[in-house]
Each structure stands twice: as structure tokens, then as C-alpha cells.
Amino acid sequence: MHFPLTMPGSKRRTFPQILPHVPVPDLGGGTLIPFFGTGADAQYLHNEGHKLVRCGDGNPHLCKLYNQLRAATAATMAAVTRLVAVFPRDLDGQRAWYIDTRAQYNAAHVAGIDTPDSAALFLAVWRTAFNGLARANARGLINSPAGMAASNGPKKSLVDLKALSGFAEWLAAIPPVECADYVKVLHGAVPGDTVYLDPPYVGTFDGYFGKGFDTDRLVQDVRAIPGDVAWALSNAVSPRWASDFPDATQIMIRRAGTVSCKASTRDSVPEVLIVQRRSSETREETP
Numbered sequence: 001m002h003f004p005l006t007m008p009g010s011k012r013r014t015f016p017q018i019l020p021h022v023p024v025p026d027l028g029g030g031t032l033i034p035f036f037g038t039g040a041d042a043q044y045l046h047n048e049g050h051k052l053v054r055c056g057d058g059n060p061h062l063c064k065l066y067n068q069l070r071a072a073t074a075a076t077m078a079a080v081t082r083l084v085a086v087f088p089r090d091l092d093g094q095r096a097w098y099i100d101t102r103a104q105y106n107a108a109h110v111a112g113i114d115t116p117d118s119a120a121l122f123l124a125v126w127r128t129a130f131n132g133l134a135r136a137n138a139r140g141l142i143n144s145p146a147g148m149a150a151s152n153g154p155k156k157s158l159v160d161l162k163a164l165s166g167f168a169e170w171l172a173a174i175p176p177v178e179c180a181d182y183v184k185v186l187h188g189a190v191p192g193d194t195v196y197l198d199p200p201y202v203g204t205f206d207g208y209f210g211k212g213f214d215t216d217r218l219v220q221d222v223r224a225i226p227g228d229v230a231w232a233l234s235n236a237v238s239p240r241w242a243s244d245f246p247d248a249t250q251i252m253i254r255r256a257g258t259v260s261c262k263a264s265t266r267d268s269v270p271e272v273l274i275v276q277r278r279s280s281e282t283r284e285e286t287p
Helices: 015-021 040-047 060-071 073-086 091-110 116-128 161-171 182-186 215-223 240-244 279-285
Strands: 031-033 052-057 177-179 194-197 230-236 249-255 269-276
Touching (some): 015 249, 015 269, 031 040, 031 182, 040 052, 052 060, 052 182, 060 177, 073 116, 073 161, 091 116, 182 194, 182 215
Parallel strands (some): 031 052, 031 194, 052 177, 194 230
Antiparallel strands (some): 230 269, 249 269
């Protein structure tokens, strides 16, 4: 597996705890990923034998990057390699480079440009933004500050090209990442499928992209998933989940904290995995 990208809430280190609890699809069924994020969750599930039948994400910047890596791998990798070659090595140079690269990418986004070069620009912005968080405003423009802090010194490299190449190869082996609201992916589930959801954390990261995220709407949509479709949902610990999903199982896990100005304060934090198995499985387990 290859993990060249990261963002707050990524399950790259946590998913080994989650994986054993995600319901396996029925024979002939598949797994749907409505919140693709960095792709770490999908890679773990795919590596474990889950057939990914539909993947999506509501962030158009991510989707454009992934689909350029998937469909135009050589050209996108070449564009990234060119940026790696000119990435400054000193702190002040990296900060100035970030501001310039962010401006170039935003201009391309406004113009509706979707090419290997624009995908490479977004990847560079993502990799050098504060805490790896390429936050967008209501107009869809990236407005995160530079992520190079004096206390940590300059970044050693822009991106691991070997890992990125492996990630691109994996993307070509799964369905394209749809740029779509999560509900569109949910509606693609059929009996025997499994849905794994990793939405923005309630009350924490739900306002980082565009107009924010409506957790109440998510709850209603997850409740509407048919009983013959299993699902699992990762999120921050909250007292609301017990009343929102009274019949589901809650499993506590711990993840490394990733968002803090100081690395010393990024302690592990509790998180919850909410699991709802298919109604047929629930009946079989009832004595």
C-alpha cells in the first residue's frame, strides 16, 4: 500500500484498528466509499479483499487530482516531478513558493482548468499547506496559510515520488473517484453491499471545505440505508451517536492527534466506530 498524502482525520495509522470491525460484503457484493479523503481507508479495505464498487468525495480539488493521476499518470507524475525539482530548500523560500503556487492553482481552478499540470499544482499546495489542510473558502479557492513553521524548519521534500507513483497505479485499479455529494454514492448501494463512511468530524472539521458539513443531514441519510446493506461510520466521540443510531454497535478506538500548532500536544484521542450489520445477520445472531 502507498500513502503519499495526508490530512487531518486521515485513518492511515488508525485503520488497522477499524478494519476487523467493518462488515464484509455478501458474496457478489461490494464496498462503497462516499468520503474518499486521502484514500487510506479504501486502500486498507481493497487490500483486505473488499471489492470497491463506488468511490466518491465532495471535494472537487481532490477528485481532479486523483482522476488525473488515474487517467493521465505519466503526464501528472512528470508535472509533479518538475515541481519537486524547483521546490526550495530554505524556509523563507518554501513559504514564498507556497504563496505563489497557491495563487497559480487558484487561478487555474477559477478558469476551470483540469490538466495534469493543475493537478500537480494542487498536490504541491496540499503538501505544503498548514497541517496538510488545503482548506477552501465558499468560492472554492484554497486559502490555507503556508505550513512551514520556524520551529520545525523547512520541509525535506515536497512528496515521495515513488509512493505517489504506487498510489497512482492503485487508483487505476479501482473505480474513478466521483466528484459527488456522498448521498449519490450511498444511493448506489444494493443488497449485500457494505458502506464505509468517514465524514468530517462532528463539531471539529465540518467547516473546512466550502460551506461546511451538515451532520444532521448525514444522520438522516445513514438512517435511510436499507437493512440489507451493512455500514460502518468513523467519527469523533459524541453523546449524540447513541440516540442517532440506537440499534448500532459503538466501538471505541484511539487515533493519533494530528492538528495542533505544537507537535508535543498532538496526543492520541478517542474516536468511535459505529457499525450496523445487515438485518439478516442481526436476525441470525439473535438466540
